[in-house]
Amino acid sequence: MVKNRLLKDTISGVLCALATIVLLNSCNSSNKKKATPTKTEIQNVSKTATKAKPPPYLAEGRKVYRQVCLTCHQANGGGVPGLNPPLIKADYVLGDKNNLLEIIIKGSEAGLARNKSEYANVMQGYGMLGDEEIANVASYIRNSFGNKADPITAGEVAAYRSSIKK
Numbered sequence: 001m002v003k004n005r006l007l008k009d010t011i012s013g014v015l016c017a018l019a020t021i022v023l024l025n026s027c028n029s030s031n032k033k034k035a036t037p038t039k040t041e042i043q044n045v046s047k048t049a050t051k052a053k054p055p056p057y058l059a060e061g062r063k064v065y066r067q068v069c070l071t072c073h074q075a076n077g078g079g080v081p082g083l084n085p086p087l088i089k090a091d092y093v094l095g096d097k098n099n100l101l102e103i104i105i106k107g108s109e110a111g112l113a114r115n116k117s118e119y120a121n122v123m124q125g126y127g128m129l130g131d132e133e134i135a136n137v138a139s140y141i142r143n144s145f146g147n148k149a150d151p152i153t154a155g156e157v158a159a160y161r162s163s164i165k166k
């Protein structure tokens with residue numbers, strides 16, 4: 001009998017110890033999750049954030065856009081119903097680069113060139129802009145207003161211009 005009780009005591013002692021370990025451990029892991037980031041962690045995050053600088057065409061292209069395109073296509077690229085089309089998720093913005101360059105350089109006539117009869121305004125061509133400016137503004141609209149497409153380089157603008165010279 002005495003032996004038995006001893007055994008019982010030891011078992012419950014061991015169980016108790018185990019329970020404590022489990023409790024402590026779960027306590028620890030929940031602590032870990034909530035732990036606030038250390039200084040070095042914060043520094044690392046801000047380092048990577050500054051590393052991923054926005055490409056220069058965004059700021060440069062925005063300048064051209066504000067000077068030339070904004071009055072019609074609006075600051076948010078939403079356009080004006082019945083007059084100027086939106087540049088958001090538009091095929092001509094995101095698709096074939098030469099189609100976009102053609103519109104910017106040669107312009108587009110409502111209902112004629114683009115079959116967009118719902119937009120009564122006429123867009124003149126902006127071929128007087130430099131290769132760099134056109135590349136920047138084209139890249140800007142391809143990567144603004146929720147759009148995402150690879151940028152267009154000044155070299156590609158020059159190549160397009162010489163292809164239509166003939």
Ligand code: HEC
Binds near residue numbers: 071086093100116
């Ligand atoms: C005078 C107003 C006006 C200005 C300024 C203007 N656009 Fe337009 N844009 C239009 C109109 C109107 C159309 C539609 C033409 C059509 O129906 O053929 C258009 C069409 C477009 C399209 C084709 C959209 C589609 O879905 O077919 C793009 C891209 C575009 N413009 C970009 C630009 C850029 C870039 C600039 C500045 C360099 C600019 N536009 C300046 C009025 C304007």
